[in-house]
Amino acid sequence: MPRLPGLLGLPRMLRHFGATGAGLPADDEVEFDAPDPQVRAACEAVRRGRFEPAEELLAQTRAEGRWDVRGAAARDLAETLLESPGRLEDWWARRPGDRDVALVRAEAAVAQAWAVRTGARAAQVSAEQFAGFRALLADAVPVLEEAVALNQGDPTPWAAVLAHDTGASAPRETFDDHLASALALDPYNWAAHARAVQYLAAKWHGSHEEMFAFAERAAAASPAGHPLRGLPVVALSELALDESLDGDETTKYGPLAQDRVDRAVAEARALSATRPAGDRRLAAVRNHLAWALIRDGRPAAEILEVFRAIGRHATGHPWAYLGGPAAFFEFRTGARGQVAQDTPFFGGTVSPPEPDAAAVDAGGARHELALVPATMREVTEAVALTGVTYRMAPLLGTGITLVEPAPSQEPAAGKRGGRSGLRRTLLGEGDLVRLARSFTTGEPWPVLVVSRVAGRYGLSLVHKRALVAGHYWHGADGIPAQDEADQAAAALVAAFPKGDRQRVTAALRAPDTDRGPLDAALAALRLPALPEAYGERYEILADVPKARLVARRTLRAALKDSLREDATDPKSELPPLGL
DSSP states (O other): OOOOOGGHHHHHHHHGGGGGTTTTGGGGOOTOOOOOOHHHHHHHHHHTTHHHHHHHHHHHHHTTTOHHHHHHHHHHHHHHHSSSTTTHHHHHHSTTOOOHHHHHHHHHHHHHHHHHSSSGGGGGOOHHHHHHHHHHHHHHHHHHHHHHSSSSTOOOHHHHHHHHHHTTTTOOOHHHHHEEEEEEETTHHHHHHHHHHHHHHHTTTTHHHHHHHHHHHHHHOOTTOOGGHHHHHHOOOOOOHHHHHTTTTTTTTSSSOHHHHHHHHHHHHHTTTSOOOEEEEGGHHHHHHHHHHOOOOOOOHHHHHHHHTTTTOOOSTTTTTSSSHHHHHHHHHHHHHHHHHHTTTTTTTOOOOOOOOHHTTTTOOOEEEESSSSOOHHHHHHHHTSSEEEEEEEEETTTTTEEOOOOOGGGGGGGGGGHHHHHHHHHHHSHHHHHHHHHHHTTSSSEEEEEEEEEEEEEEEEEETTEEEEEEEOOOOOOHHHHHHHHHHHHHHHHHHSSOHHHHHHHHTTTOOOOHHHHHHHHHHTTOOOTTTTTSSSSSGGSSSSSSEOOOOOHHHHHHHHHHHTTTTTGGOOOSOOO
């Protein structure tokens, strides 16, 4: 298990700890159980008393058979509506007998019962809580029956029924029938399988062996690349929870043979490698995989690799079992510290594992470029001490300097040269955004970082170390609400006052996923067009005549270099790119 650096490893930690952060989002950029963008927009609208976006989303996912998104929408909407007593009843009164609202009511009825019980161990739940739990579960029965009856051919309400079965201690025959009904409609439904794992856990109505064997069978029967391939590591968390509650830290997974643990971990790691970092569909698997690696005592470098793959998408479990979000960050920091301590002080460099070709093909690599409304000299002085090599080019007549990381020129790349450094940047999540947060300290100007990752274009506005606004174009399914887009546009226009807020808002709500909406947003901000090669190649400024390389260097070298820089030299300026 990774541990926080001790005094003996302090010199190595001080030297290498910063490098271990490559590819990791900052703590305040991590979001637990982040919803799908379209689900988020629907929930925000419901909070404001507008049900139309939720109705459209539920109808669309039902028509298209996107059961996982439909289920997630129903659960998140239910949680949102429980925050405002009476609002769900108002919705039902407006649309009595509506199958989509009935689905949300079913999830809300079950969620309300579990909220009374809480997720604590039985010994820590009061008699009053148990009484309320059982009463609410009884009240939920007709609501669940109505949701199932109105949603024939839809597996989603059956997932709510399975959660009810666990709390109500439904007989095994009943549970088996309900699970079979769900899987007959969607054999690879994640929610149904995850809730079945809970029912079959030893802490509820099954045994360790029964639960884990179910997860193994589901994984073996699922298609290659499907999240269910990682279900066994979710089951491992339940096993680990049981053993840790017994206080036996020397026992990893009780009676479970180590070869089955190794196989579950290997399958989950292989699954993770098929998708880019930050992929929401694999968030649950990757979070449980991180805990499995930690508990199994795997090398810190392997654990850190998984935290990089998690990116911004942390999940409530398994960390809720370990103290909540604080546990996620503690273990992530511990893995970084251990990797730093394991790296020799002299001649050692920290680099993430080699990228899997499939992960890169899936779009895990990032294309990033910063637009800075400052002179070359000002930007050079700001980035001098970030410990990263940059390439930059000013655009004549615009007041904008383009900046990109230049990992191929990193002096520490060693025999493997630029290729190793390049991979460090390509595998990173938001590296340039994080660096911009560093070099904007004390500077009056903002930095706009444009990105392309996993086939999606996006932009992030950084000012005075803060991430002020961010947006990714997710296509027709991820169009932000009007208010959300307008708020982001307002922040962008405040940073670039010549921009047209209305046009920026329209660009942010564009349904396309190609570069068009990004170009439209930049044009609306009155910013220069991006180089034509942006989004297709890396280190695109390398081909620009007279582009300047700013190598990572010491304080003394940075000060000497800044004194030589002449920002007024007209020879240092270039004509605008991409025109």
